[in-house]
Amino acid sequence: MRQSGSRSILRAVLIAVLTTVVLLAGAGAFVAQAADPIKIGFGMALTGGLSANGKPALLAIQIWKDDINKKGGLLGRPVDLVYYDDQTNPATIPGIYTKLLDVDKVNLIISGYGTNLIAPLLPIAMERKLTLIGMFGLANNEKYQYPNYFQIQPAGPDPQISTAIGFFELAAKQNPKPQTVALVGADAEYPQNALVGARELVKKFGFKTVYDSSYPPSTVDYTPIARAIKATNADIVFVASYPPDSVGMLRAAHEVGLQPKIFGGGMVGLMFTTFLTSLGPMLNGVVNYDFWAPEPAFMAMPGIKEFFKEYQARAEKAGVDPLGYYLPPYSYALMQVLGQAVEGTKGLDQQKIADYIRANEFSTIVGKIKFGKNGEWATGRTLMVQYQKIQGTSIEQFRGPGKKVVLWPDEFKSGTIIYPYASALK
Numbered sequence: 001m002r003q004s005g006s007r008s009i010l011r012a013v014l015i016a017v018l019t020t021v022v023l024l025a026g027a028g029a030f031v032a033q034a035a036d037p038i039k040i041g042f043g044m045a046l047t048g049g050l051s052a053n054g055k056p057a058l059l060a061i062q063i064w065k066d067d068i069n070k071k072g073g074l075l076g077r078p079v080d081l082v083y084y085d086d087q088t089n090p091a092t093i094p095g096i097y098t099k100l101l102d103v104d105k106v107n108l109i110i111s112g113y114g115t116n117l118i119a120p121l122l123p124i125a126m127e128r129k130l131t132l133i134g135m136f137g138l139a140n141n142e143k144y145q146y147p148n149y150f151q152i153q154p155a156g157p158d159p160q161i162s163t164a165i166g167f168f169e170l171a172a173k174q175n176p177k178p179q180t181v182a183l184v185g186a187d188a189e190y191p192q193n194a195l196v197g198a199r200e201l202v203k204k205f206g207f208k209t210v211y212d213s214s215y216p217p218s219t220v221d222y223t224p225i226a227r228a229i230k231a232t233n234a235d236i237v238f239v240a241s242y243p244p245d246s247v248g249m250l251r252a253a254h255e256v257g258l259q260p261k262i263f264g265g266g267m268v269g270l271m272f273t274t275f276l277t278s279l280g281p282m283l284n285g286v287v288n289y290d291f292w293a294p295e296p297a298f299m300a301m302p303g304i305k306e307f308f309k310e311y312q313a314r315a316e317k318a319g320v321d322p323l324g325y326y327l328p329p330y331s332y333a334l335m336q337v338l339g340q341a342v343e344g345t346k347g348l349d350q351q352k353i354a355d356y357i358r359a360n361e362f363s364t365i366v367g368k369i370k371f372g373k374n375g376e377w378a379t380g381r382t383l384m385v386q387y388q389k390i391q392g393t394s395i396e397q398f399r400g401p402g403k404k405v406v407l408w409p410d411e412f413k414s415g416t417i418i419y420p421y422a423s424a425l426k
Contacts, residue, residue: 037080038073038348040338041106043096043121045113048088049244052272054113056311056321057135058083060328063310064335074342086112093120101128107348110334111135113327115190122146131341131354133334134375136327138163139193141374148354149375152334154291154366156380157373161197163266163289164238166384166408168201170287171236171262174419178235178261182211184225184249185240185266194240194266210234219245226252235261243269247279254282261420264288270387273323276398283387285424287417290385292325292366293404295414303365307332323398333364384408386417388424 042061045054065079073079082104086092093112100106109125111118111134118137125132126146134140134151139159141149155162171178181202185191192214202209210232215225222245229237237260239249246267253263264286269275271290276283292298299305311324321328338353340362345352361370372378385404390397397403405415418424 035073035077037078038075038108038342039080039082039104039106040108040110040335041082041097041100041104042110043084043086043093043112043117045088045117046085048086049242050088050114050117052243052269052274052321053327054088055318056315056324056326056328057113057331059314059318059320060307060311060324060331061335063307063314064332064339068335068339074339075346075348079339082106086117088114088117090116090120093117094124097121097124108338108342108353110338111137113331115140115193116188119189122149125149129350131350131357133338133357135331135334138190140189141376142193145374147358147375148350150337150354150357150371151376152330152337152369154330154377154381156377156382158197158380159374159376160193161200162380162382163194163240164198164201166289166382167238167262167265167287168198168205168207168236170384170408170417171207172205174261174417179208180210180232180234181207181236181238182229182232182234182260183209183238183240184211184213184215184229186217186219186242186245187214188217188242190242190268191240191266198238198240198265207236215245217242217245220248222248222252223255225249226256226258230256230258237263238265239263240266241268243272243275246270247275250279250282250286259420259422259425262287263421271326271404273321273325273395273398276323276390277393277395280393281390284390285387285418285421287384287386287407287421290326290383290404290406291381292329293383293385293401293406293414294325294399295401295404295406295412297406297412297414301365301367302363304329307365322395325398329366333362333366333369336364337362337369381409381412383412386415386424388415388418 044058045051084096113135115137118134118140131148136153185195246269267288315322341353341356344356370378384407388405406412407417
């Protein structure tokens with residue numbers, strides 16, 4: 001009886017030990033589910049004028065979260081996202097981030113999309129000594145020079161001229177050189193920053209300004225503006241606008257027959273798939289800033305094809321921008337930077353994370369990123385593209401190269417400018 005009992009006890013012990021070993025062996029795959037989550041909080045434009053980009057940005061962030069959690073999370077903890085709709089309204093930002101920090105107790109924050117929405121967030125980050133990565137804000141930190149702010153938009157060390165520099169460089173190279181310039185933009189944070197830079201460049205290249213005006217963001221009829229610009233007979237028309245007015249200005253230009261020698265510059269939104277397919281051939285000839293294009297140099301970046309395969313599959317189901325060629329890859333890259341900094345510092349200390357971001361280069365799906373002055377990219381990579389040979393409104397023509405040709409800078413150049421503007425409209 002004693003031997004039999006001893007054997008039973010021994011078997012039970014062995015079973016318990018083996019069970020523990022098996023459970024521990026599988027623990028690595030599930031460790032990200034067992035620990036307290038790392039919460040990342042933000043507002044995002046899910047309604048309002050910037051929602052056509054805010055929704056795809058959110059989807060890209062969610063893909064990153066899923067990807068990182070499949071790998072075990074950050075610091076062995078799962079990542080959760082806590083977000084609210086900022087309605088493309090800067091007035092919502094203080095309330096959203098106060099709730100995120102004081103009620104939801106998020107560990108980290110990022111900004112939502114756009115200059116106007118980052119502007120009221122920066123003072124909050126400064127007051128609370130938080131690390132903040134901005135999502136496509138132009139020159140937000142020029143005034144504050146807050147050392148723990150970083151910007152995923154590849155504007156470079158002089159962001160105010162980044163949207164316009166390629167545009168005016170291209171104009172200055174044409175023969176005969178155009179002489180006169182019309183400047184127009186919305187009376188809002190991003191357009192006004194872009195216009196400051198444009199005025200500097202007009203002087204630098206020796207152009208003559210014949211029109212310089214702003215319009216209220218609430219404007220709905222752009223025909224009088226286009227007609228007034230046409231009356232000046234300007235050779236160059238530089239427009240700094242947000243998505244609704246970009247579309248309004250382009251339609252108005254076609255309505256009144258505004259055909260300068262070069263047209264575009266700083267028009268946010270033209271690169272959104274919904275506008276590519278609604279405007280179609282109306283885009284031909286427009287020379288405009290961009291940050292990404294389905295041209296060979298960009299499609300060769302490590303991880304980008306895999307990202308777009310996942311993004312485009314989900315976007316179709318979610319009913320958001322089906323291509324995602326503007327903000328989504330940079331939104332994913334923003335999260336890659338933050339994630340690498342958390343892992344690199346082995347913790348969530350805000351100052352250590354900021355110091356790490358400042359000191360290191362990051363590998364992302366949009367290439368290598370190193371931050372410099374005021375948290376901007378140490379070396380800028382704002383593109384100047386021209387829409388060419390668009391026929392009809394089929395989305396398929398925009399999936400590959402040739403419709404959004406990179407003109408500038410030379411290292412990413414994929415084609416040549418069709419000049420003057422009227423030639424591209426034929």
